[in-house]
Amino acid sequence: MAKYELIATAAFGLESIVAKELKRLGYKDLKVENGKVSYWGDEECICKSNLWLRCADRVFIKLAEFKATSFEDLFQGAKKIEWADYLPEDANFIVNAKSVKSQLFSLSDIQSIVKKSIVEKLKETYDTEWFSESGSVYPILVSILNDTVTISLDTSGDALHRRGYREKGSAAPLKETLAAAMVILSGWRYDRNFIDPFCGSGTIPIEAALIARNIAPGLNRKFACEEWEFIISSLTWKKVRKEAYEAIIYDKEFNIFGYDIDSRIVPIARQNAIKAGVDDCIHFQTQPVTSLNSHKHYGTIVCNPPYGERLNEIKEVEVLYKDMGRVFTKLDTWSYFIITSYDEFEKCFNKKSDKNRKLYNGRIQCYYYQYLGPKPPKRNTKSNS
Incomplete structure (x- = not known):
């Protein structure tokens, strides 16, 4: 099985609890940082993480990390990813973005540049000029912090707090x-x-x-x-x-x-x-x-x-x-x-x-x-x- 670098995101203050959960699931060599825990795992690990983590927000596959102070840097950095290893020809890939303390701050421009870069890279493998995007959804997150770009694939879809049992709530619901x-x-x-x-x-x-x-x-819900x-x-x-x-x-x-x-x-x-x-x-x-x-x-x-x-x-x-x-x-x-x-x-x-x-x-x-x-x-x- 292929090994992936995974990121389990968490609300501030809960990272150490998520790390303990991952250890109980049998995963080691964890890197705990503000808002996330990084670790390595195969496809079964991705399934178990989504199904069993009680305190994490989402589970991502980390695809790349690089510096970018211009849109050309962003385009070329995203294009280095072997997108055909992750996206089938009919993939419906949705690019989301967030940027903090970085020279690239226009979220709509970040999304469109990365989307264009992915299309150009996929053309090299699938030998086509047009992609239908009629298949399964593959949410992609472009996160830029202090000019460092992290591109990840969101395996969870809906956030993990959405267990599936709470259709109605009180006026001030607790996640x-x-x-x-x-x-x-x-x-x-x-x-x-x-x-x-x-x-x-x-x-x-x-x-x-x-x-x-x-x-x-996560037993009562589905994941992306x-x-x-x-x-x-x-x-x-x-x-x-x-x-x-x-x-x-x-x-x-x-x-x-x-x-x-x-x-x-x-x-x-x-x-x-x-x-x-x-x-x-x-x-x-x-x-x-x-x-x-x-x-x-x-x-x-x-x-x-x-x-x-x-x-x-x-x-x-x-x-x-x-x-x-x-x-x-x-x-x-x-x-x-x-x-x-x-x-x-x-x-x-x-x-x-x-x-x-x-x-x-x-x-x-x-x-x-x-x-x-x-x-x-x-x-x-x-x-x-």
Whole structure:
């Protein structure tokens, strides 16, 4: 099998989690940078990466990297790529572009120059003057940073946070990739209770259930590269999907709870859980955070409460955070993890976090406040003689 240099992109703050996911999949020699993790893999690796990565945004095949300060540099650099190794004659290749701190900044010009370069190169192999572009879609990304051009093939198509289970959401939805990262960072032990008291359309509880059940997050969706028989055999996809279905854990019960004060959103959360195939793992209920309680010990709370982005909401959010502080601290053996962009959270919550981590909810800079509960006593495994 051919080896490819791959790039898994990620939101800032999640790169190390994506690297750990790749290591668990068996891939080594990872290069972790801002917003991405680079590694090498074959066609099966491309399939597994798309199917299994919970916290990555997309998976790309890196085709070239070069300096360009003129459109001629860009044209010639793109033309050096052996495009016929990746694109069949009928390929529908769409060129997207982004440019930061570079002399070439017109995105439409970057796209048209690279498109023209690809056509000229393909003419050399396919001996034709016109390409129908009637076949499968091959999204191409031209990214320019500080005059360094990286040209990549997007194997994912739709971003990986689009799992396929959430058709409807709340007013301020949390991306599935960030929700999964929050669950992973919490270190939740699957034999203990898990609660999201602001569950909205159910994203955090659903991601927790997918993780606990070992369900690959991409099982309910398709990827752009599934149509690329030119590069990846359909038999490889069948093999990887079959292995993913066989890896699902069916014989364990999990105690996952999602609460929300909005009675209109809770039925949507239930429907999303059904579509994700984890409705039997989660109990959803309409309930304000002030009613939160549990007789269980050593559980985990992970939540995304309102942030108060508008001035008229700040007072309400401050009251909410004070209520959270009173309610959560009563669960004195529990650990709780809260993401918010509100700078005065710890003051309102009335407790300093054990750790916090900068994360981005879309373009909103947030902090993930982590309150670590006590470790449970060790079980005495010795029998009395």
